[in-house]
Amino acid sequence: MLWALLVLAVSWLVPDVVQGRYQPTWASLDTRPLPQWYDEAKFGIFLHWGVYSVPSFGDAWFWKQWHDGDPAHVNFMKRNFRPGFTYADFAPKFTAEFFDPAQWAKLFKAAGAKYVVLTTKHHEGFTLWPSKYAWNWNAKDVGPRRDLVQDLADAVRNNTDIHFGVYHSLFEFFNPFWLSDQASNFTQVTFPAAKTIPELYELVRRYRPDVIWSDGSIEATNSDYWGSKEFIAWLYNDSPIKDRVVVNDRWGKDAGCAHGDFITCRDHYNPGVLQKRKWENCLTVDRGSWGFRRDVSLSDIRSTEELTAELVETVSCGGNLLLNVGPTHDGRIVPIFEERLRQMGEWLGINGEAIYSSRPWVHQNDSSTPGVWYTQRDSYVYVLLLKWPTDRSLKLGSLRLKPSVGKLTLLGGSKNNLKWIQKPGEKLLIRLPPLEQVTSRWAWVIRAENAVASKGRRHYLAPIIESDTMSTRSRKSFSTTSITESQYSFEMYRGCTFNPNTRQGRRFYVVQMLVLHFIPVMALIVQNCYILGSAIYRQRQMIRLTRTIEETTDVGLLLASMQTERSEMAYHVFGINVSGTWNAEDGFAVYDREHSLRQVFDRTDLALDKLVDWSAIAGEAGLQWQDRMFASKGRFQTYLGDIRRMALEGRTPSRSEMLWYNRTTALLLRVLVRHISDRKLSSGDVSSPFLAYINIMRAVEHLGLLLTLGLRYLSAGTSPLLVTQTALSDTLFWEYIGNTRTFASGIADDMSDILEEGDGMGTFMVVRDGIINDVPRASLNVSATEFFHNNSRLLNRLQQVQLQLKENIESLTSDEVLVSKRQQMWTAGLLGFVVILSLIGILMTRKAATEMEIFTESLAAKTAEMRRERRRADRLLCQMLPSSVALQLKSMHKVSAESFQAVTVLFSDIVDFSSIAAQSTPIQVMAFLNRLFKTFDNRIDRFDVYKVEAVETVYMCASGLPHKNGDRHVTEVADLALELLATSRRFEVPHLPDHPLHIRLGINTGPCVAGIHGERVIDRLLKNLSQ
Structure with missing residues (x-):
């Protein structure tokens, strides 16, 4: 009878229940479900910034410690500031001139943070916004002269998807109202009504934060003194942020570690085990201070390994990590703090899937190996290692894998699955890869598929089975779905690694569609790009070859001229003074020595004039002999002119002066060979002609040397040195001739004709054999004049072959450049056509995916609305009837009297x-x-x-x-x-x-x-x- 009457009684409460209003009692406020975004965020950044950043000594409690006579703070003020200096005098120095909120926001994004909390007012009472309850003690009236809270809130919301929150101190060190209430043992309630609560309403209405982080519930003050419950009830019921705001537990002595959306209990709170309520570990990078300190040492800065370990342990036990850094008074986040934040972001960029949106597993840490923690997300279990095993073997006592379907993947490592062994009744043994093959640092994550707890409990049911150790609020924060729905979702999405009902899953689905459909297109694009790149490289190589030939032309012309001049001078030096007749039949003609020498000299001078750049010759000469004679073209021409005048005046140049010609031609030949070799030419079609070109130049040089040696022999007879030089030059000449035939097969026949026809080669062979075999020159029946003219013709013919090889190379490179240009045009056209088709296909696929995403979002919204209505109906039913009766009715069981x-x-x-x-x-x-x-x-x-x-x-x-x-x-x-x-x-x-x-x-x-x-x-x- 009583239950039936109760149904009618609920009609009086319908308006309040429908509106879901919360009463200003902890029992009522604690029934509010935790907003999902905060439970999924896991990692936030805390900023302690205020006037205390100016002295930057000690902690954010600088004013209080100085006022109370702390020796260190008193001595610091005496050493650095004038007598009569007050704490208020620090405020104008709090300038924030380098404060760039957009840069800060990007840094927080790079750090992987999902929310940021700014100290809008610390215990000193200075507000970072233009509060009308802090006249002349706020950032707008003194110091920065700007609204720092608004600037950072706008930057965070405009540049990132990070949630913005505010820290607010309930009390102030030396506010007269606070001191008055304190003197009355808090029987007088003036300060909260005049200062604290109005400021909180002002912050909410102006900046609409997603987090309100309260602090300062000291001494005997409780939530009744502060009016906290009434303010939080307004937040939950009527504020513009009622659906997403979260508050901590520091609203009075009776609230600490007991009430609020999440508990912090104390600074650096890390219980190390799963808690009944959602909790947060607020930790500072600088062990010694929340604010910035100028005298901080490197040993006071927590390492990235410590910070990563704190994050892993905190998240594994169901908490969030709020990491604090203290900016400087001029608005900078110092490099060591920035480095730590970016390194945290680097680690989260690789291993974030084990952190964000994760939930505690059945086991928070491993029962066998220390430093191993667990989380879970969707159908995966994540194993988080804080220490890399030296033997690369990892034993796990709390996790088991289903045989044949269990998989382990190391995040940041190879895509291949890890090898593992698991025998009945024994621990799971995992073989890890070498550490140098893993991109992750500081901590490592292994993703386990088809894993179960060591006692046989399925990991994907862990957040759904509500333990007796979890409070109502904890249950709501971890899961609001039933076992049937979870099993259904697991079966539905067993074949994929994402849930298309989530926003992230839908985005992944769109990316998957684009990737799978356009893999062949991308392969074709890559192939065309490779062909185009090869054609461009080929063209550049041919241009290099052409430029190399052009650069060696002038030096080659000078080399040929000097070789000819050396032959003429040798003919003059070794006593060949013929003035008779010489015709084609008997081999004699009138020889005009002076006229012949001047013609040769003119050709050499013309070659010298064409050669503009002398640096290569000077460098080679300095490298080989440190000879100053070749330091410049002017010096070279001066010395050459001296030798020529001696010959024209009838005097005979010395043997050393004749050897100078050999040094000159050898030097020019080395310059040519080095210039070509430095280009590292490797083109198949032109490398052989280039090698033939080098070898023919060397053969011509040694033929010129043999001509000079033969004239010396015919003039003065043989000698041991002459025999050695002749044998060496002859061997090298024929070797280079053979190489030329090998590398330039097209001119092999021409080479054979040159070396076999006429008397040139015959007289050459006779004189060579005479030198080597020590035959008296009188018995050879070969005149010096005949030998000179015949071998000069042979030398000229070989030089013509050299010129022909050069022209062949130029022709080949020109053809190759033309072919490369055509290939580039065709490939670029095909590539453009493929890209246009790809863009059209992407747009069409994107349109279809967008329509599908809109439909999925609509379906998800309807599903979420249905679940809200169902929870609302359940809530109504539980308020209408006792919970035991309501559960029986909901399960369609018969309810007995x-x-x-x-x-x-x-x-x-x-x-x-x-x-x-x-x-x-x-x-x-x-x-x-x-x-x-x-x-x-x-x-x-x-x-x-x-x-x-x-x-x-x-x-x-x-x-x-x-x-x-x-x-x-x-x-x-x-x-x-x-x-x-x-x-x-x-x-x-x-x-x-x-x-x-x-x-x-x-x-x-x-x-x-x-x-x-x-x-x-x-x-x-x-x-x-x-x-």
Whole structure:
């Protein structure tokens, strides 16, 4: 009977329930579910910034410690500041001139943070926004002269997807209102109403933060003194951020480590085990201070290994890490702090899937190996290692893999699965790759597929099975789905690694569609790019070859001229003074020595004039001989002119001067060979002609040497040195001739004709054999003049072959450049065509994917709305009926009547209600009753009493049901009755303030049976409420 009456009583509470309003009590506020974004964020950045950043000595409590006479702070002020200097004098020096909020926001994004909390006001009372409750003690009136909170909030929201939050200190060190309340032992409540609460409302309305991080609930102050519960109730019910805001637990002594959306308990709080509530570990990079310190040492800075370990341990136990850095007074985040943040971002960039949106696993850390922690996300379990095994073998005692389907993947390592061994009854043994093959540093993550806990519990059911050690709020923060839905989702998405119901999953699905459909297109694009690159490289190589030939032309011309001049000078030096006749038949003709020498000299001078760049010759000469004679073209021409004048005047140059010609030709030949070799030419079509060109130049040089040696022999006879030089030059000449034939097969026949026809080669062979075999020159029957002219013709013919090879190379390179250009044009055209088709295909695929994403988002929104409505209906049902009865009804079980041996029931009624109703309109009557019964409801929360119904003017409640409480039901109801009487005396009828309110109370104790009659009353009522 009582349960049926309870259904009718709920009608009075429908407006409040529908609106989901929270009362200013911890019991009511703690029922609010934790916003999902905060549970998934895992990592945030804390910023302690204020006037204390100016002295940057000690901690953010600098003012307090200096005021209290701390010796270190007092001595610091004496050493660095004038007498009479006050803390307020620091404020103008808090300039923030280098503060770049956009740069800060990008740094926080690079660090992998999902939310940032700024100290808008610390205990010193200085506000970083232009608060009207902090006149001349805020960042707008003094110091930076700007709204620092607005600047950072805008930068974070415009440049990143990071949530913006604010830190706010409840108390202030030396605020007169605070000191006055403190002196009264907080019986006086002035400071919260005049300062704290107005500032909090101002922050919310101006900046709409997603996090409100309160601090400073010191001494004997509790939440009643601060008015915290009323402010949080407004946050949850009526504020513009009611759906996403989260608050911590520092709202009074009674709230710490017990209430709020998440608990912090104390600074650097890291319990190391799974907690009943969502919690946060606020940690500072500088061990010694929350704010910036100028005297910080490197040993005071936490290493990246420490920070990574804190993040891993915190997330594995269900917490978030809020990492603090302190900016400087001029608005900089110093490099060591920036380095730590970027390194955290580097680690999260590789291993973030084990952190973000993860949940604690069945086991938080491994039972066998220290330094191994676990998280889970979707269908994966993540193994987080804080220390890399030296033998690359990892043993796990808390995790097992399903045979044949279990997989292990090292994030940041090879895409190949890790090797593992698991025998029945033994630990899981994993073989890790060499550490140098892994990109991750500081900590490492292994992703496990098809894994179970060592006791056989499936990991993907872990967050759904609610442990008795988890509070209601913890359960709501970790999962709101049923076991059936979770199993369904797991089966539905078993074949893929993402959930298309999530935003991230839909994006991954779009990327997957684009990648899979355009892999062949990308392969064709890559192939064309490779062909185009090869053609461009080929063309550049041919241009290099052409440029090399052009650069060696002038030096080659000078080399040929000097070789000819050397032959003429040798003919003159070795006593060949012929003045008779010489015709074609008998081999004699008139020889004009001076005329012949001048012709040769003119050709050499012409070659010298064409050669503009002498640096290569000077460099080669300095490298070989340190000879200053070749240091410049002028010096060379001067020395050459001296030798020529000697010959023209009839004097005979010395042997050393003749050897100078050999040095000159050898030098020029080395310059040519080095220039070509430095280009590292490797083109198949032109490398052989180039080698033939080099070898023919060397052959011509040695033929010239043999001509000079032969003339010396015919003039003065043989000698051991002459024999050695002739044998060496002859051997090299024929070797280079053979190489030329090999590398230039097209001119092999021409070479054979040159070396076999005429008397040139014959006289050459006769003289060579005479030198080597020590034959007297008189017995050879070969004149020096004949030998000179025949071998000069042979030398000229070989030089013509050299010129022909050069022309062949130029022709080949020109053809290659033309072919490369054509290939580039065709390849570029084909590549452009493929790219255009690819873009069209991408746009079409993107359009289809977008339509699919819109449909999926709509479906997801409808599903989420359905779940909200279902939770709302469940919440209504639990408020209408006891939880045990509501669960039975929800499970479609039969609800049996329940007997109670002793129950105390209280009835209340309004005296002379008809008189009040006669003076009121129906709307005024309803408003009056609603307000009265809401007041009664607030009082009933303080007692172990269950409200049964409120029908018309009757208010009915009972104690001893639905939970039996022994004999306390009598005293609980009696205390409640006294409280209701006292409340009614103070109650004022809104529209009849002069009309006193009196109520009648009746109490009865005895046995009772409670149950539900009928089957469709509740179902019909829920249906009506949802419409």
